[in-house]
Structures are given as structure tokens and as C-alpha cells.
């Protein structure tokens with residue numbers, strides 16, 4: 001069965017879905033996206049993702065072609081039509097296809113935004129192998145633009161970081177700026193020292209992770225101590241444990257940074273516990 005995708009108001013088999021070669025997402029990376037995970041056919045943290053999408057669009061003055069209610073309905077339709085049990089829904093909205101390639105934005109009254117959604121099935125998403133064994137990361141300089149709070153589709157540098165990690169037999173890269181870790185290529189970064197969870201404070205330097213917000217809320221409810229401040233790679237290497245969060249990896253332990261094993265080299269108890277809480281709570285609150 002061919003996967004059904006959503007493009008500008010229509011549900012189509014993936015092979016029939018088309019976007020213009022003049023689309024500004026294609027030509028200028030002029031677009032934003034969201035990834036919402038699906039557990040047991042239901043959406044995790046949908047409201048948070050919808051709110052961040054609205055903010056990203058607002059910052060770039062891109063019109064949303066759909067209301068939040070329509071967005072939820074499209075997500076649900078795609079999950080049902082593609083029989084997704086565990087996996088994710090990817091959403092992208094771009095500034096649309098102007099008549100010619102031009103750096104200046106087209107008038108939104110003349111050029112409608114493009115909206116695309118598709119699903120990716122990931123059976124057993126919550127039981128991923130990496131959650132059990134942890135991941136190895138390398139550090140790379142953060143060479144992205146400075147508005148990382150906007151979830152744009154300019155993902156070339158993070159892709160390069162990920163490839164560099166893979167070439168070195170690792171799983172991902174943590175990016176550093178002015179000596180401090182900003183975040184992972186597609187996740188937020190945390191360390192744990194003496195029972196304290198340390199993660200970079202929110203600013204334009206990082207994406208405001210929806211999973212981050214939920215995990216920190218659960219950690220506070222479990223009386224864990226949280227410090228929101230930047231940390232260095234050296235501090236991370238000397239930490240008791242480390243982990244990442246994102247919609248598609250939930251909470252995943254980091255067991256090695258630039259070749260240095262953390263603690264005893266196994267996933268640490270705080271990350272493992274937070275993952276359990278996050279997955280349990282997400283299953284309960286998913287819609």
C-alpha cells in the first residue's frame with residue numbers, strides 16, 4: 001500500500017504528490033517544520049508542537065494555511081490512513097511558490113504558503129535500542145545561523161555534523177559556541193552531576209524543545225534539581241551521566257563524548273528514569 005501524504009488540501013499517494021520547483025522551501029529553505037511523535041496511534045505533545053509552529057511562522061511572517069483544529073484533523077487522518085501505530089508525523093510549511101526566483105518575499109495575498117505532511121512508521125519507537133545502550137557523541141563547532149529558536153528547514157549543517165559523527169563511529173554531534181554546548185544536531189543536550197540536571201537556558205541559541213519542556217516539568221514534579229545554564233564539553237565529560245531529548249528519541253542516554261566514557265560507560269539512572277516517566281506520561285496524555 002502506497003503511503004498517503006497531505007499536500008495543500010489534498011490527501012494523495014506519495015508518488016502523486018507534487019510541489020513546484022519554484023517553491024521557496026526548495027530554493028531558499030524558506031520554511032518551517034514540526035515533528036510530532038505517535039504512540040499507540042495517538043499524538044504526543046500536539047499542542048506544544050502546534051504552538052511552536054505558530055511562533056516559527058510568526059517570526060518569519062509566513063501565513064499558516066490551516067487552523068490548529070484543521071492541523072490536528074490532518075495529523076489524525078494521516079495516522080489513520082497510513083495505519084501508523086508508533087512513529088511520527090512530519091509537517092512542513094513554506095512561503096510557497098512565487099512566479100520567479102527572487103530573494104524578496106512574495107506578497108502572501110498572491111502566493112499562498114505550501115503545506116506538506118507525511119508519516120513515518122517506527123514500530124516499537126518507545127523501545128529503541130539506543131535508549132538501552134546509549135549513544136556516543138562528538139563535538140563540532142556550531143556554525144548555524146543565530147535564530148535557532150525558529151524551527152526552519154535549513155538543516156544542512158546539522159546533517160553534516162551527524163555525518164561527521166557517523167564517519168567516526170559515533171551517533172550524533174553536540175555543537176559548541178564560545179566554548180559551550182548549544183545542543184545536539186536534532187535534540188537538546190543535558191548532563192547530570194551530583195544528582196543535578198544541567199541544560200542550557202532558553203534563548204535564540206537553541207531550539208526550544210517541546211520534549212525539553214515536558215521532561216523538565218516531570219523532573220521538577222519528581223523533586224529533581226534542575227539548573228538551566230550553559231556547560232562545556234569538559235564539564236560534560238566529567239559528568240556522572242548525560243542525555244538528549246527530542247520528539248523522536250524521547251530521552252536517550254549519552255554514554256561517550258569525544259571518546260571519553262561517562263561514569264561507568266552505561267546509561268545513567270537519571271536519564272533512564274526520566275525516559276520511563278516521559279514515555280508513561282506521554283502515553284497517558286497523547287491525543
Ligand code: PMP
Pocket residue numbers: 035183184185186187188206207208209210211212245246247248
Ligand atoms: N534542537 C534541535 C536543533 C532540533 O532539531 C530538535 C528536534 N527537532 C530539538 C532540539 C528537540 O526538539 P523537540 O523536543 O521539540 O523535538
